[in-house]
Amino acid sequence: MDKFLIRGGKPLNGKVEISGAKNSALPCLAATLLTPETVTLHNVPYVKDLITQRRLLEDLGATVLTPELHTQKIKAKNIEIFEAPYELVKTMRASVLALGPLLGRFGQAKVSLPGGCAIGTRPIDLHLKAFEQLGATVSLESGDVVARAPKGRLIGADTYFEKVSVTGTENVMMAAVLAKGITTIHNAAREPEIEDLAELLNKMGAKISSAGTDTIKIEGVEGLNGTEHSIIPDRIETGTFIVAAAITNGELEISKCQPKHLEAVIGKLRETGVEITELDETTIFVKRNGSQLNAKDVTTQPHPDFPTDMQAQYMALMTQAEGESTIVETIFENRFMHVSELKRMGANIHTSGNTAIVDGKTRLMGAKVQASDLRASASLVLAGLCAEGETIIDRVYHIDRGYEMIVQKLRNIGANIERVSDSMAMSAE
Ligand code: EPZ
Numbered sequence: 342m343d344k345f346l347i348r349g350g351k352p353l354n355g356k357v358e359i360s361g362a363k364n365s366a367l368p369c370l371a372a373t374l375l376t377p378e379t380v381t382l383h384n385v386p387y388v389k390d391l392i393t394q395r396r397l398l399e400d401l402g403a404t405v406l407t408p409e410l411h412t413q414k415i416k417a418k419n420i421e422i423f424e425a426p427y428e429l430v431k432t433m434r435a436s437v438l439a440l441g442p443l444l445g446r447f448g449q450a451k452v453s454l455p456g457g458c459a460i461g462t463r464p465i466d467l468h469l470k471a472f473e474q475l476g477a478t479v480s481l482e483s484g485d486v487v488a489r490a491p492k493g494r495l496i497g498a499d500t501y502f503e504k505v506s507v508t509g510t511e512n513v514m515m516a517a518v519l520a521k522g523i524t525t526i527h528n529a530a531r532e533p534e535i536e537d538l539a540e541l542l543n544k545m546g547a548k549i550s551s552a553g554t555d556t557i558k559i560e561g562v563e564g565l566n567g568t569e570h571s572i573i574p575d576r577i578e579t580g581t582f583i584v585a586a587a588i589t590n591g592e593l594e595i596s597k598c599q600p601k602h603l604e605a606v607i608g609k610l611r612e613t614g615v616e617i618t619e620l621d622e623t624t625i626f627v628k629r630n631g632s633q634l635n636a637k638d639v640t641t642q643p644h645p646d647f648p649t650d651m652q653a654q655y656m657a658l659m660t661q662a663e664g665e666s667t668i669v670e671t672i673f674e675n676r677f678m679h680v681s682e683l684k685r686m687g688a689n690i691h692t693s694g695n696t697a698i699v700d701g702k703t704r705l706m707g708a709k710v711q712a713s714d715l716r717a718s719a720s721l722v723l724a725g726l727c728a729e730g731e732t733i734i735d736r737v738y739h740i741d742r743g744y745e746m747i748v749q750k751l752r753n754i755g756a757n758i759e760r761v762s763d764s765m766a767m768s769a770e
Contacts, residue, residue: 342735342738342762343737343738343741343761343762344734344735344736344737344761345722345725345732345733345740345758345759345761346731346733346758346760346761347726347728347731347757347758348731349727349729349731349732351726351757352590352592352755353589353593353754353755354593354755355593355594355754355755356593356595356596356753356754357582357594357595357596357750357754358596358750359574359578359582359596360384360386360388360574360575360578361383361385361411361573361575362386362572362574362575362576362578363386363388363391363742363743364532364575364577365534365537365538365573366385366394366572367438368435368438368508368511368515369541369570369572370382370385370391370395370413371394371398371438371439371442371515372442372538372542372545373398373403373417374398374401374403374417374439374442374443374446375417375442375445375446375515375518375519375542376417376545376564376565377416377417378416378565378566378567379416379567380414380415380541380545380567380569380570381412381567381568381569382412382415382541382571382572383412383569383570383572384411384573384574385412385413386411386575386745387410387746388741388742388743388745389738389741390433393432393433393436394433394435394436396429397425397436398415400426400429401422401423401439401443402419402420402421402422403416403418403419404416416567420443420447423447424451424452424485425450425451426453427485430452430453430455431453431456433742434455434458434463436452437508437512438511438512438515440452440468440472440488440512440516441468441511441516442516444472444488444489444490444495444516445515445517445519446519448492448493448495449487449488449489450487450488451485451486452485452486453484453485453486454481454485454486458714459713459714459717460676460678460714461673461676462674463673465486465508467503467504467506468508468509468512468513471500471501471502471512471516471526472495472513474500474501475490475495475497475498475513475517475520475524476496476498477490477495477516494519495519495561496520496521497517497520497521497522497523497524497559497560498522498525500513500517500524500525500527501528502526502527504528505528505531505555505643506530507530507532507534507535507643509530510530510535511530511534511538514526514535514538514539514552514557514559515538515542517561518542518547518548518559518562518565519563519564519565520561521561522560522561523558523559523560523561524561525556525559526556526557526559528555529554529555529556529557530643530644531553531554531555531643532644533553533573533576533602533644534573535552535557536552536553537572538552539552539557540552540570541570542565544568544569544570546562546564546566547559547565548560548561548562573602574597574598574599574602574623576602576603577648577743578744578745579595579598579599579600579602579603580603580606580651580654581651581744582595582627582750583595583606583607583615583617583625583627584610584655584723585723585751585756586615587610587615587627587634588657588661588724588727589727589756590629590631590727591628591629591754593627593754594625594627595627596623596624597623597624598623598625599622600619600622600623600625605644605648606651606655607625609637609639609647610658613634613635613636613637613658614629614632614633614634615628615634616628616629616632633662633663634658634661634663634702635662635663636659636662636666636701637659637662637666638666638667638668639652639666639667639668639669640668640669641670641671642671643672649670649672649673649676652676652716653676653716653717654719654720655668656679656680656697656699656720657679657720657721657723657724658723660683660688660689660690660699660703660705660724661702661703661705662701662702663701663702664701665699665700665701666699666701667696667697667698667699668696668699669695669696669697670695670696670697671695676716676717677692677697678714678717679713679716679721680697682710682712682721683705683720683721685709685710686706686707686708687704687705687706687728688703689701689703705724705728705729706729706730707728707729707730707731708732708733709732709735710725710732710733711734711735712735712736712739712740713736713739715742715744718740719744721734722734722740722747722751726756748760
């Protein structure tokens with residue numbers, strides 16, 4: 342099992358390019374199941390979760406060509422299987438995104454019910470409820486969700502999400518584009534990834550309006566066609582690199598990003614004293630110039646507020662800020678797994694329920710730590726980059742799920758980081 346070996350304390354400097362958004366590419370790949378024609382997706386990040394999603398499409402019968410690393414040509418002409426099996430779903434819960442398109446196009450879908458994950462129980466009850474509101478019958482059969490459209494086609498209707506759900510909104514959008522009549526999604530998620538998926542679906546011939554607001558309208562159509570689309574930049578990767586520059590007291594030019602997709606993050610980081618300048622629509626310049634970081638409170642909320650996927654990285658930064666900061670996690674019930682590891686490095690953090698109080702500024706020391714989930718592993722990398730001495734991060738397979746070539750990208754801007762195997766890590770000691 343790979344580990345990262347980091348020797349910290351060096352300011353990062355240089356230029357880094359952002360990859361396509363994992364959380365947009367996943368639903369966009371699923372959406373290709375809605376048409377028998379070829380859909381070409383550009384700017385697809387080369388990360389583990391997208392490799393798993395591609396495998397799912399191929400298992401269902403689609404052909405996937407990759408003319409180049411970040412482009413996929415998908416043709417879902419001969420779909421004979423309508424099932425996302427347990428083996429795949431247990432490795433990646435986003436496989437549930439196959440439910441909506443399979444149900445929408447073929448009137449049937451079977452997906453293994455995803456179990457909980459490190460950050461929470463993460464049920465999909467709201468997805469299933471919305472499918473029922475579109476006229477589907479949904480049952481649980483030996484661990485699998487089996488959904489059917491009684492008349493072979495879903496019926497457009499008003500659907501209500503008690504809680505904002507990103508993949509829930511995406512699943513219902515993909516189910517409703519081929520339904521009979523009009524669907525309205527109330528209390529819809531507003532993340533940029535939702536807008537990107539809607540843009541792709543509309544290019545395929547769907548009729549979706551007001552994606553990006555909390556009320557999305559979808560007029561069902563008879564069929565969808567092939568098209569070409571480029572995935573938006575990854576706003577969480579962008580946020581992670583902004584923090585990397587700030588926590589190492591470095592200077593970074595971050596390009597191929599979309600600053601308007603992370604206004605809440607940029608706003609909060611500016612409050613803490615990080616200088617962030619938009620050089621143009623897709624490039625920002627980040628520096629700290631040795632100025633003090635100020636502790637600032639944050640509460641995670643659905644978009645457009647501060648994203649939960651930046652909470653762990655922000656916490657690492659707050660260990661280097663003067664004063665006390667309160668971090669409240671409102672989206673997932675178990676998303677403080679990085680706290681104990683940051684404390685092993687010398688951070689001063691107290692948690693109670695969904696609240697963490699960080700007492701900064703503390704001197705971080707290199708240590709052996711363990712990643713528990715994707716964003717927690719990113720926060721440990723950031724802490725290791727500013728810590729004195731060596732940090733060894735175990736279970737970095739978590740970070741490979743959502744960050745493309747992170748070691749190479751960090752090395753290109755001056756980080757002393759390497760990927761090592763178990764045996765190498767042992768000998769490094
Ligand atoms: C998406 O997960 C992202 N994943 C997550 O990113 C992200 O943290 C999350 O949205 C919130 O922004 C992808 O897009 C693939 P939710 P999702 O449904 O859709 C509860 C990362 O690090 N809920 O918006 O699964 C749920 O338990 C990942 O890249 C129900 O109770 O999240 C949670 O508390 C991690 N019932 C809340 O709603 C449901 O049916 C929000 O979850 C659905 C959700």
